[in-house]
Amino acid sequence: MDADHPIIRLRGIRNAFGAQVVHDKLDLDVRKGEIIALVGGSGTGKSVLLRTIVGLNQPKTGSIEVFGQDVLHMPSAERRKVEERWGILFQNGALFSSLTVAQNIQVPLKEHLGLKGKILDEIAALKIAIAGLPADAGDKYPSELSGGMKKRAGLARALALDPEIVFLDEPTAGLDPIGAAAFDRLIADLRDTIGFTVFLVTHDLDTLATVCDRIAVLGQKRVMVVGTMEEMLQQTDPWIVEYFHGPRGRAALDAKARLEARKGL
Amino acid sequence: MTPSAGTGLLTIAEETGQVRVVLAGRWVVGNADRLDRALDALPAPAGRGLQLDLGGLDAIDTVGAWLVHRTAARWQAAGAAAAIVGARPEYEVLLGQVAQADRPAPERPPRLSPVARMVGDFGRSVALAAHDGLQLVAFLGETVAALLRLAFLHPGRFRLTSTFAQVQATGIEAMPIVGLISFLIGVVIAYQGVDQLRMFGAQIFVVNLVAISVLRELGILLTAIVIAGRSGSSFTAQIGSMKLNEEVDAMRTLGLDPVEVLVVPRVLALVIMLPCLAFFADIMGLLGGMVMSWASLGIPPDAFIHRLAAAVSWKTFFVGVVKAPFFAVTIAVVGCLEGLQVEGSSESVGRRTTQSVVKGIFLVIVLDAAFSIFFATIGI
Numbered sequence: 001m002d003a004d005h006p007i008i009r010l011r012g013i014r015n016a017f018g019a020q021v022v023h024d025k026l027d028l029d030v031r032k033g034e035i036i037a038l039v040g041g042s043g044t045g046k047s048v049l050l051r052t053i054v055g056l057n058q059p060k061t062g063s064i065e066v067f068g069q070d071v072l073h074m075p076s077a078e079r080r081k082v083e084e085r086w087g088i089l090f091q092n093g094a095l096f097s098s099l100t101v102a103q104n105i106q107v108p109l110k111e112h113l114g115l116k117g118k119i120l121d122e123i124a125a126l127k128i129a130i131a132g133l134p135a136d137a138g139d140k141y142p143s144e145l146s147g148g149m150k151k152r153a154g155l156a157r158a159l160a161l162d163p164e165i166v167f168l169d170e171p172t173a174g175l176d177p178i179g180a181a182a183f184d185r186l187i188a189d190l191r192d193t194i195g196f197t198v199f200l201v202t203h204d205l206d207t208l209a210t211v212c213d214r215i216a217v218l219g220q221k222r223v224m225v226v227g228t229m230e231e232m233l234q235q236t237d238p239w240i241v242e243y244f245h246g247p248r249g250r251a252a253l254d255a256k257a258r259l260e261a262r263k264g265l
Numbered sequence: 266m267t268p269s270a271g272t273g274l275l276t277i278a279e280e281t282g283q284v285r286v287v288l289a290g291r292w293v294v295g296n297a298d299r300l301d302r303a304l305d306a307l308p309a310p311a312g313r314g315l316q317l318d319l320g321g322l323d324a325i326d327t328v329g330a331w332l333v334h335r336t337a338a339r340w341q342a343a344g345a346a347a348a349i350v351g352a353r354p355e356y357e358v359l360l361g362q363v364a365q366a367d368r369p370a371p372e373r374p375p376r377l378s379p380v381a382r383m384v385g386d387f388g389r390s391v392a393l394a395a396h397d398g399l400q401l402v403a404f405l406g407e408t409v410a411a412l413l414r415l416a417f418l419h420p421g422r423f424r425l426t427s428t429f430a431q432v433q434a435t436g437i438e439a440m441p442i443v444g445l446i447s448f449l450i451g452v453v454i455a456y457q458g459v460d461q462l463r464m465f466g467a468q469i470f471v472v473n474l475v476a477i478s479v480l481r482e483l484g485i486l487l488t489a490i491v492i493a494g495r496s497g498s499s500f501t502a503q504i505g506s507m508k509l510n511e512e513v514d515a516m517r518t519l520g521l522d523p524v525e526v527l528v529v530p531r532v533l534a535l536v537i538m539l540p541c542l543a544f545f546a547d548i549m550g551l552l553g554g555m556v557m558s559w560a561s562l563g564i565p566p567d568a569f570i571h572r573l574a575a576a577v578s579w580k581t582f583f584v585g586v587v588k589a590p591f592f593a594v595t596i597a598v599v600g601c602l603e604g605l606q607v608e609g610s611s612e613s614v615g616r617r618t619t620q621s622v623v624k625g626i627f628l629v630i631v632l633d634a635a636f637s638i639f640f641a642t643i644g645i
Contacts, residue, residue: 097610113294119301123294126331129366143609162294162326193359194326 292329320351436538451553475554504604
């Protein structure tokens with residue numbers, strides 16, 4: 001796979017549940033090392049598309065390539081190898097409720113790498129800290145955590161294997177603005193250091209304005225347009241105009257401009 | 266210079282005044298085990314400085330950076346200097362991030378000796394059982410209070426539809442399984458009884474055996490156990506999932522009393538349906554005994570019924586069925602209480618459901634024993 005080849009490449013995806021067609025002839029390329037956000041109205045199948053890429057949902061037709069490999073038709077041993085190279089943060093964390101946070105993080109480490117002993121505890125403690133959780137969170141069960149902490153714990157588990165692609169389903173939903181901004185920064189920092197690719201589904205305009213390299217807008221059963229925030233602002237589609245030029249969209253852009261002005265000083 | 270036994274990931278060179286470690290290859294989580302072991306081979310500081318050369322690395326991730334940071338930190342903790350050189354700018358950021366994430370591991374509480382733990386666990390479980398008992402009585406009182414409130418103060422708030430839905434789910438839909446089990450028990454008692462009674466030439470008394478055991482004890486007891494397993498568990502699971510989903514809290518904030526809305530219909534439905542099911546179970550049990558008597562003894566049905574009338578009176582039947590409402594309240598109240606105590610995670614729903622069935626069956630059998638003693642005392 002050369003550097004120009006997209007890290008994720010979707011072609012002609014069709015998803016349908018019964019008579020209801022969610023996606024039809026959907027194409028999307030994700031470049032290596034970028035942070036790309038998927039936006040769209042309710043019911044446009046954002047989460048379905050994410051689930052389709054990671055193999056939780058089988059598309060009716062179409063092809064999915066990740067790391068240049070066809071992941072739809074792949075022996076399970078090879079698929080496991082691919083799965084080691086990505087991490088997923090589900091909307092509500094999806095932590096295993098019978099395990100502590102530290103044990104949750106250790107699941108992929110044990111399962112994929114067969115690690116044992118003290119190094120497991122050390123890696124778990126490191127991931128807990130990187131995800132911005134207090135040190136005593138490791139021994140807690142998911143039911144003892146707040147919504148935001150669950151999300152961070154879910155991210156810590158998604159990052160356990162230092163993946164090359166991170167899928168985030170509404171990462172900042174339910175976080176307070178300070179927590180959400182910190183989460184955004186964390187994602188951007190990790191991308192810069194580890195160099196992973198981030199594919200996220202979000203409604204958070206601040207996330208879109210501050211950390212995303214490109215935005216893909218889902219609508220009319222396909223990806224209507226992909227581009228930077230600036231390109232989004234020049235679109236004429238009424239939904240996109242409403243989405244990015246509404247009061248919230250303007251506020252997010254103002255905040256971004258202020259942030260950049262401060263950096264410039 | 267003494268290169269360490271080749272892992273290909275690091276080379277250790279002991280120079281005068283300092284130890285130089287040259288890192289190579291991929292310092293990533295996939296190699297975590299090998300890296301950890303290779304770093305164990307580092308010599309003791311012994312007053313020398315440490316230099317970690319990152320110039321030759323192919324790749325590093327957070328775990329690799331953590332191991333580098335940890336090595337340097339340990340060296341510094343021993344009072345020696347440690348330097349990281351040759352790091353590319355992006356590695357510096359990563360190292361900075363990992364350094365920020367470094368903090369002392371939380372202290373674990375000291376472990377108790379097994380004996381102390383056993384004593385502690387035993388005490389806790391006794392206290393818990395006492396607490397559970399009290400709670401059950403309190404909840405029973407709450408349910409009765411809600412029932413009386415509905416009956417006398419606010420009859421309009423009574424949930425008729427919900428009660429009928431529960432009657433359907435807990436009573437009518439349970440008929441096939443209750444009927445089948447009772448029929449088979451009738452067959453088994455007749456079959457086993459005939460074998461024993463034949464030794465005395467008293468085969469005909471199999472009718473008395475079947476009738477009294479089914480009517481007095483087995484019909485109602487088996488029905489109660491089946492319903493505790495079937496409906497008690499579903500009460501706990503339904504209410505428990507609603508609790509997890511914050512539906513119960515939503516009810517409270519909307520001014521609805523969960524006991525009125527959720528518990529009363531379930532308790533009432535079972536109190537109505539368990540006696541009916543017990544009656545049905547009695548009939549099916551007698552039918553089973555009759556079929557078996559006909560098949561293995563040649564007692565025709567009309568002779569069986571004739572004999573039955575001589576063997577038992579209405580009293581025998583009532584002694585059995587009168588227990589049904591008490592069992593019903595026990596099962597329903599235990600099931601609902603366990604459901605309302607669900608908290609936190611889906612695992613709790615599973616645990617509470619098990620508890621509900623175990624406690625329900627246990628209490629039904631305890632009650633049955635109490636009834637036996639009571640009936641014996643008053644001479645029925």
